[in-house]
Amino acid sequence: MMLLTRYIIRRLTATSFYALLAFLALYSFFDIVSEAGDIGKGSYNGLKMMQYVVMQMPAHAYELMPLVVLIGGLIALSQLASGSELTVMKTSGMSTKQLISILLQFGLIFAVLTAVLGEWAAPSLSRSAENLKATAVNGKISTGSQGLWLKERNNIINVREMLPDHTLLGVKIWAHNVDFQLAETVEADSAVLNNEGWQLKNARHSLLDGNGVKTETQAVEQWSIELQRNLLDVLLVRPEQMSVTALTTYIGHLKDNHQQTKTYEIAWWRKLMYPIAAMIMALVALAFTPQNNRRGNMGLKLFGGICLGLAFHFTGRLFGFTSQLYNVPPVIAAILPTVLFGILGVYLIRKQEKR
Template sequence: MRLLNRYVISQLSICTLYALLVLISLYSFFDIMGEISHVGDGRYTASKMLYYVLLLIPTHAYELMPLAVLVGALVCLNQMASHSEFTVIRTSGIRLSSIISMMLQFGLLFAIIAVLLGEYVVPKIGPYAEQYQLHARQNSISAGDSGIWLKQGQDIVNVAEMLPDGSLKNISIYRHDEQFRLMETLHASSANVDTHTQQGKKSKWHLHQVEQTLLQEHQITVTHQENLDWRMSINHQLLNILLVAPEQMSIMALSTYIKHLKNNHQQTTRYELAWWRKIAYPLACIVMALVALAFTPQQNRHGNMGLKLFYGICLGLLFHFSGRLFGFTSQLYKIPTPIAAFLPTVLFLCLAIYLIRRQEKR
């Protein structure tokens, strides 16, 4: 029994890895097609573009894991059925419960891989990839742990954080003369960017709680202002690099950031949904393994086999995109985030159980 268990799980794992490789290759091709038009912007060369696409692979692997489990398991089980291996397993006295246990172990294996990717790999590589691309395409912008650094004429600007509503936190402005001697500094606790009020290409930044320091030859003057308007020619959309996608954050980071947003009276629905989806995501890999079993034909009929394989893959694509759909509807119609996160997985679990029981009765 142990030998059979290892054989089935190893075959399922190999097919799943092949499926994941194919899906990642497809997504990487789309990434290249989307990025190739930006080659030549700043220092964004073809080699840097390919390196950026490579950095996106862990994120794609995490996002596609349940779909890869379903496709890989479907292909493997249908191959075993076509070679009569599945029939031999059933007629040799192996109970359905034992087969389900094998599928659960297989799904759990890839659920653990998904957790490791989502908690340790993607939160580090994902933001780094976006910062790498931004730094290559925009010579006057650099992003790092201290926020984003902008250069405009004789001003160097540091923005530590951007909240989901577009407001900025902890802004520092350093102004120097032509000999690069520091002349003036501005520190603001927050700012709002008025993108509709423009003077040429400059947008107006409304700075709040401003401390202004003038460095003169023989004295330093410090003044405080409640509000101060300041013009900046940097495109406001470039500041979005400060907004880390919630899907690229770990559960611990999401918990901390949700608390931070609540303290700043910000909407947290998107981040709470991402938190609950992080909890539900490993379960999705296990459920997809059961769905694959439900779509495995019991008899060696090639027409039935190909049709079930097609239906199973379509169902996997439906699950892949339904998660995003439920995410949008939860924000639009105020659906509780735990329900929006778990509902697709629970529905597919119920479908898998129903189909397996129906198939067993036949």
């Protein structure tokens, strides 16, 4: 049985990776078409565009993982069925429960991969990709491990991080005089963007003159700055691109400031459920696997399974929007699509067994 288990998992994994590569190639083509219009802006050239596209691949892979498991599972199981291998396995003593156990092991492999991509690889590389592009297109800003650096008039500014509500964290400003000699440094815990500039909170000033350094602190201070707001968007990460750890921290920040958290709570629950969705899709693949090798039956089943996978891919987003409109609890909005598809898979498998 161990030999059969390894054989089936190997076939399932191989076809799933082929499906993933095909989808990534398609998504990368769309990214290249979208980015081609920005080539020539600043130092953004073809090589940097390709770097940007490659660094976005982990985020695409994360989004596609349940769909890839479904399509890869459908293709592999259909190939086994068309070659009568599934029939031979069942007549040799393999039960449906054992086949389901093998599929869950296969789904677990991709569930772990999904968790790794969603928690570490995708958020980090997506942010690095945006930093790369922003630095190339906008010559007066630079990004790195310490956040965003920019020059505005005689000021050099460093912003460590920007929260999704456009609150800036870790703001440092070095102000120079007309001879570009350092005249003042300002360090603020946070800043809020408004029409007049930045509203600094807990701003600590160090004034330099011929007699030494004078320090003072302002609880709230308005800092006038002429800077396009979209230049700072390079620091902004959408909820879907945030890790569970980052979402947890930000939800706590919003609650402390008595702000709405539903959008981020939905994203948090979806992050937890997404690896489980990969395992559920493995069961759905079995449910849509043809039980005989008739070509018409096989093509119809494959088409139906792929359509179902695409439906799952977009249903999660739809539930997120509708939950905000109709005040549905975030946990229900996030887990309901996965639960419904899981129930559908179990129902169809039981229906097949009764035939």
